[in-house]
Amino acid sequence: GESVGLHLPTLSVQEGDNSIINCAYSNSASDYFIWYKQESGKGPQFIIDIRSNMDKRQGQRVTVLLNKTVKHLSLQIAATQPGDSAVYFCAENRRVTGGGNKLTFGTGTQLKVEL
Amino acid sequence: NAGVTQTPKFRVLKTGQSMTLLCAQDMNHEYMYWYRQDPGMGLRLIHYSVGEGTTAKGEVPDGYNVSRLKKQNFLLGLESAAPSQTSVYFCASSYSPRADTEAFFGQGTRLTVV
Numbered sequence: 089g090e091s092v093g094l095h096l097p098t099l100s101v102q103e104g105d106n107s108i109i110n111c112a113y114s115n116s117a118s119d120y121f122i123w124y125k126q127e128s129g130k131g132p133q134f135i136i137d138i139r140s141n142m143d144k145r146q147g148q149r150v151t152v153l154l155n156k157t158v159k160h161l162s163l164q165i166a167a168t169q170p171g172d173s174a175v176y177f178c179a180e181n182r183r184v185t186g187g188g189n190k191l192t193f194g195t196g197t198q199l200k201v202e203l
Numbered sequence: 204n205a206g207v208t209q210t211p212k213f214r215v216l217k218t219g220q221s222m223t224l225l226c227a228q229d230m231n232h233e234y235m236y237w238y239r240q241d242p243g244m245g246l247r248l249i250h251y252s253v254g255e256g257t258t259a260k261g262e263v264p265d266g267y268n269v270s271r272l273k274k275q276n277f278l279l280g281l282e283s284a285a286p287s288q289t290s291v292y293f294c295a296s297s298y299s300p301r302a303d304t305e306a307f308f309g310q311g312t313r314l315t316v317v
Contacts, residue, residue: 097243122305131207131293131308132246177245181304190261191236191295191306193245 100200107165109197111178114159122191123152123163124177132177135163165199173201205229209294209309216284216316224279224312226294234297235277236261236306237269239290246293252277284316 101107113121119140124132138145138152138161145152151164165172175196182190210225226235233254238246238261248261252271266288268280277296281288291313295306 129310131295131310133308134305137305181306190248190251191238191246193247195243195245 098198100202101168102202105168107168109163109176111161111194112159113180118180120181121161122179122181125174127174168201170201173199207294207296207307207309209312213313220284221282224292226277227275228296232296232298236295237279238293241290286316289316
């Protein structure tokens, strides 16, 4: 069956370093991916998205890379800050029968920023 | 800017009790969703709605019912709570059925069934 998963449950980085969070997916028909950030006690918050016709997309301090050949995407955070500490989810967004979207989430990576 | 608001934030139920979780959004979104989040399993879709008066099953609908009587509200009901329903529940909404649409999430409801 289809799945979206992350490679590591926990990632620790030093403040100021760059962070790379990885995600693998299995459905080759997936055409849209989103990265969410979830801080403790809060709901997921949209960070950045990418369509399957793109290889790279940049936002403010964040970059998402998509490699369709190996079904892999990554989230890069530049100059990681303490406020970046959270759980990061990749999600595949697909249309469902009858309308609406279905977000299929990975299991999440806990990013810990060490001072 | 309320966005998506969930009520209550925390609840403890005894096995067999019933309750309703309320989700309200003020963004005039057509599409609303209920997810549950369990450790190590990401978020899983329970039910969703593509508009007022409509509901549909997600991937884990058993033990839950939903209603969308008003566009801004999406209710999730547990008729007879079970310990397996201990989880954090998230409501989300989006304005478009397009796949490339961001979903906005509420802050979550932590439910414990004892």
